[in-house]
Amino acid sequence: MKDPLPIVVLVSGSGSNLQAIMDAIAAGELPARIQAVISNRPGVRALERAQHAGIATEVVDHTAYDSREAYDQALMAAIDRHRPALVVLAGFMRILTPEFVRHYRGRLLNIHPALLPRHKGLDTHRRALEAGDTEHGATVHFVTEELDSGPPIVQARVPVRPDDTPETLAARVLEKEHRIYPLAIRWFAEGRLRERDGRAVLDGRPLDEPVVVDP
Numbered sequence: 001m002k003d004p005l006p007i008v009v010l011v012s013g014s015g016s017n018l019q020a021i022m023d024a025i026a027a028g029e030l031p032a033r034i035q036a037v038i039s040n041r042p043g044v045r046a047l048e049r050a051q052h053a054g055i056a057t058e059v060v061d062h063t064a065y066d067s068r069e070a071y072d073q074a075l076m077a078a079i080d081r082h083r084p085a086l087v088v089l090a091g092f093m094r095i096l097t098p099e100f101v102r103h104y105r106g107r108l109l110n111i112h113p114a115l116l117p118r119h120k121g122l123d124t125h126r127r128a129l130e131a132g133d134t135e136h137g138a139t140v141h142f143v144t145e146e147l148d149s150g151p152p153i154v155q156a157r158v159p160v161r162p163d164d165t166p167e168t169l170a171a172r173v174l175e176k177e178h179r180i181y182p183l184a185i186r187w188f189a190e191g192r193l194r195e196r197d198g199r200a201v202l203d204g205r206p207l208d209e210p211v212v213v214d215p
């Protein structure tokens with residue numbers, strides 16, 4: 001069997017996606033090893049979750065740096081010490097510099113709580129409700145220099161209900177996130193998923209549209 005894929009996970013908050021990834025690894029469903037979990041914020045739940053699982057944690061606090069460039073340099077240095085084959089953004093709430101993105105091109109994944117290209121940026125659940133969307137969801141994509149615009153890999157969709165609030169909708173979407181993020185990482189770890197010429201390629205087939213996981 002191949003060695004597990006070394007990954008570094010970047011977090012800023014609750015870390016429920018991190019938990020889903022750790023659970024999938026523990027269940028033998030994801031051939032990866034988390035070398036470190038790095039947060040830009042101290043004291044967040046994601047760090048506790050990692051420590052509880054015996055995973056190395058680090059805080060690279062953005063408030064200690066004068067510029068985005070200086071911060072991203074420090075972050076890259078912290079990540080690269082662990083020699084990851086893949087860097088996983090799991091609720092990492094920072095805009096990344098072009099230099100950072102270029103450095104990890106093809107080995108940097110993000111999960112976004114919307115059906116990209118709809119609702120890039122923040123506050124996606126409220127915006128989906130305000131737009132009257134009947135369907136909402138989450139997307140895993142390779143990260144490129146343009147915010148939330150990299151090649152999509154996999155999407156999960158949920159219905160929007162008439163009585164939804166941003167919170168109820170977020171909870172429904174999050175459940176799906178926990179399914180599709182370990183799945184996309186597994187494809188990458190198994191060598192089935194790559195980025196080529198600005199497109200995700202799965203099993204040798206360039207994806208014009210993301211794979212849609214059944215509701």
Ligand code: GAR
Nearest residue numbers: 013014015016017018091111112113
């Ligand atoms: C998730 O919903 C994730 O999609 C979102 O933050 C939440 C993190 O939750 N990410 C973004 O909005 C990125 N722009 P978690 O910390 O419990 O995994």
